[in-house]
Amino acid sequence: MKNLVILGAGTSGTMMANHLIKKLPKSEWKITIIDQYKTHYYQPGFLFLPFDIYTTKQVKKNGKKFIPKGVRYIQEKIELIVPEKNKVILEEVGELTYDILIVATGTKIAPEEIDGMKSPKWYKNIFDFYTYEGAKALRDKLRDWEGGKLVVHISEMPIKCPVAPLEFAFLADSYFKNKGIREKVDITFVTPLDGAFTKPKATKALHYLLEEKNIKEVTDFNIERVDFENNKIIDYADTEVEYDLLVTVPTNMGDALLERSGMGDDLNFVPTNKATLQTKDYENIFAIGDATDLPASKAGSVAHFEAEILTDNIMRHINGEPLKEEFDGHANCFIETGGGKALLIDFNYTHEPVEGTFPFPGVGPLQLLKESRTNHMGKMAFRWIYWNMLIKGIHIPFVSATMSTKGKQLEEVNT
Template identity: 65%
Template sequence: MKTLAILGAGTAGTMMANHLHRELTKRREHGEWRIVIVDERTEHYYQPGWLFVPFDIYAPEDTVKPLADFIPDGVELLTRSVERIDTAHSQILLADGTSLVYDVLIIATGCKIAPEETPGMLGPQWRQSIFDFYTFDGSVALRDHLRTWTGGRLVVHITEMPIKCPVAPLEFAFLADSYFRHRGIRDQVELVFVTPLSGAFTKPKATEALDHLLTQKHIRLETDFAVERIDDERRVLVDYGGREIPFDLLVTVPLNKGDALMERSGLGDDLNYVPTNRGTLQSVAAANVFVIGDATNLPASKAGSVAHFEAEILTANVLHFIAGEPLQEEFDGHANCFIETGDGKAILIDFNYTHEPVEGTFPFPGVGPLRLLSESRTNHMGKMAFRWIYWHMLLPGHHLPFVSTHMQEAGKHYT
């Protein structure tokens, strides 16, 4: 019996376990396969939900379920820490001194925040006047702080790109505007959005629309800010040129990095992301190793929708590899993201490696019902429905009806 190992039981890893269990069970011509998924955690988090916890839109318990509930019968769940991947001998060295030999490996270890990389971020003000919402504990701590906060200068800050869910900091700023208005203290809050980019987002067309919304909502935009340190005594962000941005409350997105396991294994780049073929999702390091989701170094958005589209393509390529067939360069960088803009509205963007977000309709050309690059309540309903879709369709590895793995140009306005 051969072994297919999956490292990481987050969004991407869990989807792959379900996809491959289903396919390999049907395709007996590929022989008998043992599928093992390895993760030290016992809980699965709906990470997009952490955006809503600080504003009491979701309760913390809405974002967490037992990890084992989503691993199909017939797939082994190994709750262990991993010390190193030895690609030369196709084995995973576990922290308890044992090892797991594999025939095919899928790396789905995601990425994590690294606040320790920015001097001063983890100082005395951490979780006092400096908060994150990219962790479960961080989102809950920020919720508790916002409930009694009476106003001042709130700075929403991105340390460096790439980050997981690149629109989330903007969404936080928009939701904060709405939250403080409903509390009746918006005139006591100065909102500032600070980014290392030259605009609000990475794509020009979307940036134009989002810059307009920031202006409309009286959120000050500070661009091209590369933070060097945080002076938490004075409560000031300092960039490499000496420019300073003061804050009363800082909501920061720390540097994002791939798992430290990649550094220990000699598989990662400077940020521990794994060099990956952008079309096939095969690792550069070894032919029998594949990479998916936030663990890759691909120039695609680090978002759940991307992992979903990658999973369908990677499943086909793993089957091609097992059968000794050529891999297909099918992944086009497709991503679609709902951007909450507050007051029960959202924007939807759809893009890939070569096409930036434009106006149009989704998923049906000319019909919608969702409108691209345009605020609507229907888009907001789509965003809120995604939590159910995540638990019941994405994680179990079901295809989303009417949503293509590849970006479709029909229904979009490119002129």
């Protein structure tokens, strides 16, 4: 009996367990998935929690219910990966050997990486919304906040869901308008990038929306420290931005397990072949989702597309066949813009997000790079799709793992 072990039961790991249980012969392969946490979070919902759009119950469930029958589930902390010995060491259970390993350990915020960020003011007037705890604490803060200088800030790239900070700024504008205090709130969006987003075409559209909503923009801001005593963030060029309420996206890092195991880069992400999803250092270890160092968005849609391609490549690896260099960095992201509207962007490694229709060429019903209520409805419907299809490994109809060029006015990314 051979062993396939999946590290992490988040979005990527759970999808892979559901895909592979249908593919691997049960008489030949045993699948094990390991995660120290009991709760599975719908992480896109963290964006909506601070604004009372979603409740806490809508963004979390017991993770075990999504692990398919026939897969061994171990709720345990992973101490070490020993790739030279094809072995995983757990905190209490002991050792597991594997023939194939899938690393799906995700990414975590690391506010301690920025001097002064995780200070006595953490969760008092400095918040994240990339964790359940942070989003919930921020919700409680916003319910009673009466206005002032709100700064929405990105520490450094890469981050999970690169559009989420922008969405937060747009939703904050809408939220304070609905509360009748928008004129009392000064919103500033602060980014280390030279524009609102990582892709120039999308940046142009998003910059227009920032201007339209009277959200100030500070670019090329590489944070050095948070002066929590004087309510300022300061970058290496000594530029200062004052805040009354700081909503920050701290440094995102891969799991510390990868550092302990000597398998990660400087940010603990796994060096991974961007087309096959096989790790660069070990033939029988694959990586997926936020755990990788791929130059693709760290987003749920990307993990979904990767999972379909990785499943095929694992089967090819088992059968001794060459791996397909098929993953193209495909990302498909709704951008909530407030007021019951959203944008949709669709792009990959080589193509910018541009105008067009999705998923049907010339028909839609979703419009690319244009605000619409239909896109907003698609964003809100995604929670149901996530819990009932995506993490169960069910293919989403009419949406291909690689980017379709039909119905899109394409421009290539300069590389």
